[in-house]
Amino acid sequence: MRFKIALLGIYHESNTFSEELTVIENFLRGHYLKGEAIRREYEQAHHEIGGMIEVLDKHNIRVVPVMYAEATPGGRISSETYDILLGDMMSELENVLPVDGCMIVPHGAAVSEDFQDMDGHWLSLVREKLGKEIPIIGTLDPHANVSKLMIESTNALIAYATNPHVDQRETGKIAANLMVECLMKRAWPRQELTQLPLAISIEQQCTLNDPCKSLYGYVRSLEKRKGILSISMILGFPYADVEEMGSSVIVVSDGKGDTQRQTGDEIRAYITCRKEGFNGDKKNISSVLDSIDQLVKPVLMLDMGDNIGAGAPGDSAFLLEKLEEKGDCRCFICIYDPTLVGLAEEHDLNDWFDISLISDKRANMPYNISVQLKRLGDGRFNESNPRHGGQANFDMGKIAIVSTRKGNTIMLTSLRISPFSLKQLTAFGVDPSLYDVVIAKGVNAPIAAYSPVCPTILQVDTPGITQADMTKFSFKNRRKPLYPFEEI
């Protein structure tokens, strides 16, 4: 008998502090795929779906891609949009039943207008539809805020073990191999969630550096224990006011001993003793500019407050304004502003015209500047290297590249995408090595793409809905006590 496995997911990281709702158009402009189109998009990509397909194909298991919907991180998903996605996914799943198992691909930090734990909600419906005898196994982004319902509704969830996430395909393979073990009746995984009493600052979530490098090393050492199948260290996503916000650990085991609970407790003890290390430095722009002349160029300057990968708009000119004022550091910045792309299209190449950008949205500060049009074009490009997010095809919509009188370059885009690929610059004639400073709207994720050309990396505490200090946000729903909000 040839086994048949459904593959599906709704993937979104929702910033509940954003005033914008995420709507169906955001998914249509991202990825909203059904059936074999999912295989075509991801089979070769450094994405968990590609890893899952590779392993299941290798074992001659029939993979039935059902539906996969993904949008750039943003505000909560509107009720109407979630209804459409969920209705579509459940009816497509119904059409392919019966199945022997289901591979699932949630992000783990999706929030809709109606469901704070949107992932827990749709996973519980998939479980209800399939029954408890059918294995449901999948992946998570370590920026998940993991709920008990997500754990109860699935047999095993395995998170990427890197940030920037360059192991997404590998993680998909681990999850699919576990599915194979279940189908062969060689394992029936059990998982246990330990919610930790702290939220790790996004600034300290890079697994290339301490404290996360050592933390992940410690977790890998525990994974060698007898009976343990996988341990996922979940960093958490601080920009969501939900009950399950914060860091956690998922231990998947063969269910034969009590190692699961004990291992979760040991990781809790490890991290609690070192909690101050997970707070971050929060460097402001003045201190960064004081030392920038001595640094090796180009400097990758990470705009923490306008982090698109955490749901910020990507339209802030705060760092550009500071570098224009300084005057002697040539910089590149990408800004999402469809209106300005439209304005640029009304001009000829080399024309000068005035644009108004946003410097600090909360202070309602416009930033007006004259620019010269250098290039107009279609902003589609692709990436073949393992990069954060695992996507292969990107679309910025129509783009305009302009330069300022001080020689700074601004790429204006009409669609929002996260800065996860250097092709975003190089495919459009921008050579990052010619700049002193390259600004990217992220915190850790862009490092995978930019570190090959930027020897110096600086995270800057800037204003915005993803600003570095999470204690500045007002939470009503998070668990307590939670460090650094309360002492633990």
Ligand SMILES: [Zn+2]
């Ligand atoms: Zn992530």
